[in-house]
Amino acid sequence: MTNVIDMQDVSWKRQQETILTNVNWNVSRGEHWAVLGLNGSGKTTLLNMVNGYIWPTTGKVSVLDQQFGRTDIRELRKSIGWVSSSIQERIKGTAYGEDVVVSGKYASIGLYDVPNNEDYKKAYQIMEQVGCSHLTNRTYQTCSQGEKQKILIARGLMGSPDLLILDEPTSGLDFISREELLSTIDNLAIQKDAPTIIFVTHHIEEILPVFSHTLLLHQGTVFDKGERSAMLTSTCLSEFFGTSVRVEWHRDRAWMTLRD
Incomplete structure (x- = not known):
């Protein structure tokens, strides 16, 4: 596998309103990307397309070398881990941390299959890896926001995905919790x-x-993309914002700060 994400001339319309326009984006194996954009820039729509929940109005999309229209999207999703606030909102507060993690094997919210001992063994190993092993036998509702996010990352890793999408994982965290979570993500990303x-x-x-590369998304189109150091400059971001x-x-x- 060489192309993790390949979007060519992609657009998407909803009820005659154009949400994405002329998106060209390629993510190669071995790269980690950040996607930066303001509210309403189209980030959520872009992620929904990568996950196969919506299809392009025009253009071509391939994820993990599987071209949309020529692959089973349900099977493809098993190779994608997704962490987002929409998932967190659907998890029962009474679910135990390890059960939330194990549910990632089935890409489900809640357990509808019967996990085996090997499933839980893997879940415990992943929870140790992301620094939340102390949350076993703890209900989800008793966890802090940062702890919940770590559980969701562990859940996203349960299916041994080739692609992990973290959709604003630090939202709602205080500074210390945010830095702890970023450290967890950093440690995860450097694993072989x-x-x-x-x-x-x-x-x-x-x-x-x-994150070697950054995609700047503005009003539904790619403003710019490339290596992180080239994107995160005063000149580039002044024009972008x-x-x-x-x-x-x-x-x-x-x-970044505003100029006086």
Whole structure:
């Protein structure tokens, strides 16, 4: 497998309204990408298309070398891990952490099959890997927001995916919890057998060095894309956001402020 995501001249319309326009995006194996954009830029629509929940109005989409229209989307989704607030909202508060993780094997919300001992053994190993092994035998509703996000990342890894999508995973976290979660993501991304990671955010300081490339999405189209260092500059982002900003780098992370 060489192309994890390949979108060619993609557009998508909903009730005569164009949401995505002329999107060309290629993610190769071995790359981790950040997707940066404001609310309403089309990020959620883009992710829904990668997951096969919507199909392009025009253009071609291939995910994990499987071209839409020539593959079983339900089977393809088993190779994609997805962490988003929409999943968190559907999980029962009384579910135990390890059961939430195991449900990722079946790409379901809740357990409708009977897991075996090997399933739980794998779940415990993954929970240890992402730093939430202490949440076994804890109900989901008693976990902090940061702990819930770690459980969801572990759930996303349960099916040994080739592609892991993290849709604004730091949303709602305080500074310390955010940095702890980013450290978890960083440790995951550098593993030899790590899946390709797509990290969606509003905040440039969350784009860690491990994310080699960045896609800038603006009003449903690709404003620019390329290596992280080339995208996260004062000039590029001032044009992207439509306002004058200053980007400064600390410990190989970019931080942005408005210019006076």
